[in-house]
Amino acid sequence: MDLARNEISARLASPIVELRQYTLKPGRRETLIDLFDREFIESQEATGMTIIGQF
Secondary structure, eight states: OHHHHHHHHHHHHOOOOOOOOOOOOTTOHHHHHHHIIIIIIHHHHHTTOOOOOOO
């Protein structure tokens, strides 16, 4: 229960949401997903960012 409350508090305390849009070349979607997972998600979480989703 405390974990859920802390997660909600963290989301409410961070009013910035970043949206990005990329143009993909045919057949390269998985390459981009792998790049994001490998290079961006962990490093952003390590600096305290909360990744709320990848769409």
